[in-house]
Amino acid sequence: MAGRAVFRQEFPVKGGDFAKAGAAACRIKELLKEMGIDVRTVRRAAIASYEAEMNVIMYAREGRMKLAVKPGEIRITVIDKGPGIADVGLAMTEGYSTATAEMRELGFGAGMGLPNIRKSCDAFRIDSELGRGTHLEITIHMNGHNT
Amino acid sequence: MNKKHLHAIHITQDKCIGCVHCMAACPTKAIRVRDGKARIIDERCIDCGECLRVCPHDAVHTHTTSFAALDAFEYKVAIPSTVIYGQFGSATLPNEILSALRMVGFDEVYDPSAICELNTAAIEEYLHEHIHPRPFITATCPVVVRLIQHRYPVLCGQILPIEPPREIAAKILRAILPRALNLPPEKIGIIHLTPCAAKMVSINHPASLKKSYLDGAISIRDIYPEVINALRKSPDDALMRHLFPETLFSGVGMGWSLSGGETRGLKSHRAVAVSGIQDTMRVLDQVEAGLLQDIDLLECSACPDGCVGGPLQVENRFLAKSRILELVAASGDRAVVDQKDVSRLYHRNFLSFDHPVTPVETPPLDADPARAILKAQRREKLFQKLPRTDCGVCGAPDCRTLADDIVRGTARLADCPFVKGRKEKR
Secondary structure: OHHHOOEEEEEEEEOOOHHHOOHHHHHHHHHHHHOOOOHHHHHHHHHHHHHHHHHHHHHOOEEEEEEEEEOOEEEEEEEEEOOOOOOHHHHOOOOOOOOOHHHHHOOOOOOOHHHHHHHHOOEEEEEEEOOOEEEEEEEEEOOOOOO | OOHHHOOOEEEOOOOOOOOOHHHHHOOOOOEEEEOOEEEEOOOOOOOOOHHHHHOOOOOEEEOOOOOHHHHHOOEEEEEEOHHHHHOOOOOOOHHHHHHHHHHHOOOEEOOOHHHHHHHHHHHHHHHHHOOOOOOEEOOOOHHHHHHHHHHOHHHHHHEOOEOOHHHHHHHHHHHHHHHHHOOOHHHEEEEEEEOOOOHHHHHHOOOOOOOOOOOEEEEHHHHHHHHHHHHHHOHHHHHHHHHOOOOOOOHHHHOOOOOOOOOOOOOOOOEEEEEOHHHHHHHHHHHHOOOOOOOOEEEEEOOOOOHHHOOOOOOOHHHHHHHHHHHHHHHOOOOOOOHHHHHHHHHOOOOEOOOOOOOOOOOOOOOOHHHHHHHHHHHHHHHHHOOOOOOOOOOOOOHHHHHHHHHHOOOOHHHOHHHHHHHHHO
16 A cells, blocks of 8 residues: 555746746645655755746746655656747756756846755656647656766 | 653733634644634644744743843843844944943953854854765754754754854853853853744754753843943943943854855855745755755755744844844954864864754654555545635634545534535525
């Protein structure tokens, strides 16, 4: 019974909603802390989910963040409807950004979003379709290599 | 140890009528109303004093040092917070206030502004020597330190390990006074005068010292009437202090009690100042998510506008702030501390923590990870059943917290009157 324990929750994220930036990531972090997960693992999840949430807010029309927690593993799936990423390899390069001048003015768009997510997690999958959207899957092992 | 005074804040049961003001205001959700009385959950309280501010029935009190307790000491020393300079209107100079405090019964009173300046200089030196991590967070506000221990344990290592001015001042005096006065150390009482409820906790249970260098804290609220009396009784003394000021105040340290005051004196580092408990939590959430790494130092004070907004001060905080800004303008950027002295003390580790601040573990939903996940599931289902109006009638501050209490076994679904009502209708 306990072996099948999975906690799932979904958080909607609205594109362009900078006022609520970080709200979903913050809630995810709180939930993980309450489940007694090691604080360093929680921090990795916090950093990854914050960056992922910001990507939706900055570039997409709308998206959903899905949190799934089972013993030993945290998975955060982010699905958005938006422009998609033309060159995923390029987007994974530190410092590469398509952020507008306006976003940079606000302190975003340093080109560290996806690289930071990859650094914080243990497994990372990204599928993107131009004009449709992006599907991002982040897996963090409790006591994983980064912890 | 001193279990009884684990916290500075307590609720006087006779005065409490069981309304929900304190419970709603508590940032760590540490209050519940049970059997018509508010109760504090010790493990969650960080002594911020928000409950004290909002209680309409004067039922929230603080354990601070009483005057009578001072009689235990042969020689009594006061180190006031600079907030005290903003309490008595613009005609009263800081030197008069220090002098009035001597008349009230202290053998000696030391202005803290020079030590505040010293602290800023030591922080600057520390930031030079330590490039990582960023941002560091100042350790001055005991509420912020406790907030980090409880809610942001991973940030404990980002607390900048230099003791705040009140402790440094007391440590210096403790090193000097016994010899200068030829008195045994235990006969000398060093007391902090403060607008803050949490200082007493940081003295009884320091987060970064084996033992505090202070013997107690008297609230500005308690000492205010005595000082007013002393000031009234001695107009000649006031004139003398005007003509022959005896303390040279530090312009760098004078504004320390205002938000931004701690970091104003930094010469080559980027600092951000945050004040108020809710805004502090918002910014610490961002730091935890890896933001603000381009900032060297984050100054956080739990009270609005800094210590000047402390719950145990008397003057309207906007007037106090305006008065202190006048004093800051009058003393300019005057530095009274020699950088070489700071460097010497700094490199002797005289200004450092005894030990790092360590996390205080908040009990998870369950010690077993799988069961904790199941409880989180169940809690979400319970929450969906609740009205989400956060009325507080059940005795918990909001519906989410009630759901949490239920899965932790400290409340029942039946505590919510609206869930019961729906069932009865069916």
